[in-house]
Amino acid sequence: MSQSAPKQARGFTGELPPRHFNMARYCLARSAVEHPNKIALVVVSDADAPLEGAERWTYAALDDAVRRIAAGLFAEGFRPGERLMIRMPNTSDYALLFFGAIAAGLVPLPSSSQLTEAEAEFLLKDSRASAVAVASGMAVAPGAARIIDERMVERLKSHAPMSDYADTEADDPAFLVYTSGTSGRPKGVLHAQRSAWGRRPMYRGWYGMSADDIVLHAGAFNWTYTLGVGLTDPWANGATTVLYNGPKDVQVWPKLLGRTRATLFAAVPTLYRQILKYCDLSAYDLSALRHGLTAGEALSPALLDLWRKTTGKYLYEALGMSECSTYISTGPDMEIRPGSPGRPQPGRSVAALPLEGGTEPLPAGETGLLAVHRSDPGLMLGYWQRPEEESEVYRGDWFIGGDLASFDEDGYLRYHGRADDVMNAMGYRVSPAEVEAALSDHPDVAEVAVTEMRVRDDVSVIAAFIVPKDASEPDAASILAHAERKLAAYKRPREVIFVDGLPHTANGKVMRRALSAGNPQR
Template structure:
């Protein structure tokens, strides 16, 4: 049944971002001034060691360290607007460099430590980064870019601090992240300083966060989910964030929740599912945990029900994208409807538009393209050096992210998948074309198509459908090894399926959804 389209205020209705705005100052300066001795960051490398033995940073120390790095970058000759790629493990140095670069008006590019050397080289080249910060074990061909190694980083951290954060405008570039596109070539998403202000609707619309909270996030810093939920938002609210950098054994998370007295836990549904499967939650004291946060992939009703039964706690889901972070969510002040990621956060202007290109929102109950109004302060500045890609995602006053959805009569959104072939792997968007390109030069492969395949009702994996060369099936292990050399772990296929031919349309386009249904 359809109802008239809901009344939509054509534009973001939240508080306007100040014209002069620096993301790093917004996240750190207030708490550093008001509660300088309060713990802002706890870095744990050994889940069994006493918490007192972990690395602790107060707001005062964090603020000063970030301004030291900003001043050090200037002293080394870097200038505002230059890109600084970060290719390091998840450590406090990663966070300090990210915020220090923004404090200086530079544009950090956080990258994943899981990327292969070739993948990292592409980001460095495409971004025209002036420098790359690397740890010893993560190689990269720097080319003309300067290398910030451990020696230079130590020098940056020892520099007298900058007197104040860069006096940037709200629309000045703040950071650059890369995401997969349908073309198979990763593209840079350039975010403005105002992106942190654009996260304000999440504070109560998703988290219910306050200064007393302790936030444990299970993700990595190359992901906007972690940069935002794990660092920016806790610090902007004067809360404490916990970073775990030890071995990622699933059993560690209940122990950390108990020992840190975390009040909020953020992860992808896959990790919650693994915790329920392998951990004895009844043996851990989770009384401090108020609720869990989940994003990156759909939260199934079965997983939500199982988590509630085992912990007595809720999971609040959010839906978003690299170009705008999250904008639809459930939260403590609203009812959860299992299977729905929730409602638009307060102040957001969200609509469902016709697939065919019209700009008028569809009636309630009809499925179309999920759209965010371009006035949203969390929306990206644009795609890095890809104006052609931008023309494909803007439709009048709306940004179209590629998701199909509908609203019900109570304002809850129901997700109906992607309109394109982009896959979701452990919360990361992955282009099938990128994976296909990496596999296609295997000597035993004539043709290959990649898509998501269900292995259980609520679990999908990346699968490669291979047409063998010369009719002789290659060894599956050799294909997986080939992928390992060329692709980050989360992009690699988990299943190899041999087929005689690939289904195609009359125009020759591979019908990936047909393959997935086999």
């Protein structure tokens, strides 16, 4: 039986969190009591070294260390509500500080260890963080905030643990993340303690996760995709998470999948594509892997099909945003429809709203602004110190993130790109994602990005930047003919430009603006 289209939904219908709720307690406390000796975290620094020598943490040890750090933060003079920026590589200390701060009622700000000094200084000033945790050798502007170095982290862990987690409420602040836009100032997204509860629809609607799973995530902790899928959700389910923090080499991932017996692997489509291109997967034992998870950029039908044919495993896609994490997905209990990231997860209220205003969801088949009902417990508290921007993203009871989408009669979403990426072709509004989807199944296309390109001061055309498949002899005429068969005339690209690679953000999203500025990777 088909699921009713999301136009019928008028609010979150899943179970709501209890009033008193602490995200760190939710993830760790129960398993620490029920399965104290179960391995919760494995940290691998060398993919070729014996796994017996890898760093391992039981649930009891994690729970104890997190509560020790919480007590240590209080002893050092920190107070609930203060921001604590974390600027470290993917280590167990990063995870312990993140959850330790939440356990104490502080608000951690996960950030990248690769930030420049100027970028880090902006986050410190904008967030008004009281302190920044840094690894050895990382530069921080002098006097910007109190420094938590490696010695202080050890001191925090040496304190007697708090007897319990902070008695926070579900709507209290939990953590702050900054959006990774391709232009303009980053803005802080403040999430509530309830955000971890708000991820529960993903357990069945995307992962099919249980306590028996071993989860390997290829991302960095400054991304909510990694913090959520790599730590929060496995721990909330009593599963085991594997963290790799050694040298980055695409060969590492199939090796780790085989050696750790990981059952779930999470990455961006670009990494799956690289694994298929550069790794001989027949040389690795992937028998334990149940399926792969992918988010961060669109999963092309060609990549979905090639991964399935090569590995015998499925890829389940999700669509999300910093303000609500993932809320549309496919999962093991539903049909995969190539080109669609899936349906709204169970309990969520998601709709496409009219572009020009109004709160009445559009019927199936019509493209509008993708919206999530504000009753969703996974939705942010708000933008940090940006009330004027916050008011712009709500329309009645709906949060609008700026994505264009339509739903079919069964509730499957078709993504049509960002509203601010929409191209103007011959007076028509054209979504680059729609054109990309039409070109992606051409036999010579490995990856494609479409953008509006100015050819004269007063003339712009749609241009397709294409990474050709290996061993193919790309032919622009063939691709244009393919577009003619699948797209209305005003949607077809007028230029086809072959490139060696596409520019991506650190989180794997294609930077269309860099393409339109003439900066593809060649």
